Every structure is written in C-alpha cells, then in structure tokens.
Amino acid sequence: MTVTDMPADAQTATPLPAGLLDQLKQVLGPKGWSRDAHELAPHVADWRGRYQGSTPILLKPANTEEVSACVRLCHEAGVAITPQGGNTSLCGAATPMGEVLLTLKRMTGIREVDVDNDSMTVEAGCVLENLQTLAADNNRLFPLSLGSQGSAMIGGLISTNAGGVHVLRYGMTRELVLGLEAVLPDGTIWSGLTGLRKDNTGYDLKQLLIGAEGTLGIITAATLKLFPRPSRMEVAFCGLDSVDDAVKFLGLAKQVSGGAVTAFEIMPRMA
Incomplete structure (x- = not known):
C-alpha cells in the first residue's frame, strides 16, 4: 500500500522516548509547541490533500537557539524531525509521517536591510511576498516570484532551491543567496551569514544546504541579494x-x- 492509498487514520505518530516531550516543552515554553488536533491539521496534510500524516508534537521555535536546542534533544534521543516552512509543497515532502514536526513560522525577524550592499538578512519563516514588499519599500527588487509567494517561506524556498518565473534573468534561488545560518543535525549552529560578494575563502558550505530539502540541516536565516528596482516593466x-x-x-x-x-x-x- 502506498502512502497516498492510506486512509487518514492509518498514519500514526511515533511515540516519543520517556522524558523527551517534557524536555521539548520546557525548552520552548507554552507558546512554542502544540498537540492540539485543530492546530496540527493544516501541518500534517500536504497542500493538495494527497498525503495525510501525523506527528506526536508540533514544535514552534521562536529563534535559532530554540531550534538548536530542539534538534539537539531529538538527536540525542534518536528521534527524527521533519522541518516545515509554508507547507506549499506539491509532492508531500513536508508532510510528517510520524516524526516530530518543526515549523519555522514564528521566525519572521528582519535582521538587516543593507541598501548600499543590495542585500537583506532575514529569518527563515519570512513569507516571500512580505520580502518582495520589504525590498520594494527600499526601492529594491527581490526577484524570486512564484504562485505560492503569499504563503511560501524563504527557508523552505532555499531548502528546495525554488525556481519561479524569473529564473531566465536572475537564476534559481541558489543564485540569490549570499549567506546562510543553519542548525546542523546534532544541534550545532552554523553561521555563514555574510553579505560579502567577493568571497573566495574556503568551501562554499551554503551551497550544500541550498536544495538539500532539510536533510543536512535546518535553515534559520539567510542573507539575500537585492537588485535595482526596474523603472518600468x-x-x-x-x-x-x-x-x-x-x-x-x-x-x-x-x-x-x-x-x-x-x-x-x-x-x-x-x-
């Protein structure tokens, strides 16, 4: 039986090891987790409704340190995590099948807009359309554009190396990223946030994370390229x-x- 053939109640959450649930709750506080069926419902089904999953708990970290703590606890307990952005996937990749579900939706901070460098540093839960507006408010263009831009989050778009309608001129998402911050599978925070364009120092580790679908780490923030805003179209x-x-x-x-x-x-x- 394939996943798409399974009835909704066939997907059951994996039981968590003793004590892990309490540890996760303690790290995140009362606003940082949920087991409420109504809140979980839109997170455990894909956008098209073809995949119905489950999770023992929805984690809602508010910052990179909380993401790190959650990942470290799950790593030590041998528990799998499915990271999720705007859940606009058309292939079910963000649907948890019993794993702990971690959403970046509370991480919407704008850390910096550097007009002189044509860049902005933002957190992974920022919705693409809001970033387009932010760029426009600063007389700049962030060219990534696609049908789900009103709900797709930048962390997920980077993790999937999204294309969009402007690839012809501006390239894939990979070409719009100057730097990244991410939490690695053991909970280590890797900080590669930089707006430096002429950078030939060692390995370009961010390129491993871009398009990796969250398998190598959870992206928590990014420094993105901005462009001059066209005077007309x-x-x-x-x-x-x-x-x-x-x-x-x-x-x-x-x-x-x-x-x-x-x-x-x-x-x-x-x-």
Whole structure:
C-alpha cells in the first residue's frame, strides 16, 4: 500500500522516548509547541490533500537557539524531525509521517536591510511576498516570484532551491543567496551569514544546504541579494507558429533588450 492509498487514520505518530516531550516543552515554553488536533491539521496534510500524516508534537521555535536546542534533544534521543516552512509543497515532502514536526513560522525577524550592499538578512519563516514588499519599500527588487509567494517561506524556498518565473534573468534561488545560518543535525549552529560578494575563502558550505530539502540541516536565516528596482516593466503577447519560432524569438528579445528579459513563457492554444 502506498502512502497516498492510506486512509487518514492509518498514519500514526511515533511515540516519543520517556522524558523527551517534557524536555521539548520546557525548552520552548507554552507558546512554542502544540498537540492540539485543530492546530496540527493544516501541518500534517500536504497542500493538495494527497498525503495525510501525523506527528506526536508540533514544535514552534521562536529563534535559532530554540531550534538548536530542539534538534539537539531529538538527536540525542534518536528521534527524527521533519522541518516545515509554508507547507506549499506539491509532492508531500513536508508532510510528517510520524516524526516530530518543526515549523519555522514564528521566525519572521528582519535582521538587516543593507541598501548600499543590495542585500537583506532575514529569518527563515519570512513569507516571500512580505520580502518582495520589504525590498520594494527600499526601492529594491527581490526577484524570486512564484504562485505560492503569499504563503511560501524563504527557508523552505532555499531548502528546495525554488525556481519561479524569473529564473531566465536572475537564476534559481541558489543564485540569490549570499549567506546562510543553519542548525546542523546534532544541534550545532552554523553561521555563514555574510553579505560579502567577493568571497573566495574556503568551501562554499551554503551551497550544500541550498536544495538539500532539510536533510543536512535546518535553515534559520539567510542573507539575500537585492537588485535595482526596474523603472518600468513591459509585457507583450506574441503569436508564433511553433516552439522553434518561440526559441528564436526569445534569443531576439534578449539581444534587443540587452538581456533585460525577466520572464518568457509559451502558452499553447489548448491552454
């Protein structure tokens, strides 16, 4: 039987070792955890409703130190954790199947906006749309854009190396990250937050965490690239005869615009 075939009540939470539950509650305080079925419900099902999971407890740390403490306790007890951002996944990857569930939704701090360096340092629970607005308020552009931007969180977007509609010009999320802070599987806090662009010092460890889906650590904060805000934007719909013509047209558009094309999509007649 596959996961998608299982009835909702077939997914049961894994019992926690004696004492771990009390330790986690003590670390996080009354606002930092939940076992309430109504609060857990949107966290233990995927966005499309195809996967129904379970968790013995929802952890809601408010800062990196609390994430570290929770991860360390679970590591010492041999208990698995599923980290979760905005839970906008379409493949069920953020749905816990009995593991402890850790959400970053309380970590929404803006640590710094450095307009001179075209960068901002933010915590993992910040919603993408809010970061776009923050950049715009500072006359800058944060170009990552996708359909779930009203609920997707930056930590999850970095962990999945999200693409979005502006990959053509600005690249994947990987290319928008200058530095990271993360909690490693044993609870160690790794701080690689930096806005330095010309940095050739040793291994670029952040690139291992970007796109790793939380398997190598839980991202808690990031320093992101900002760009000059376009003075205006033009949109054009063009009728073409074939995909080959569309590819040629894209090349022409990039040439005549000096590489300023930010998005380019083919919409066939049947769509």
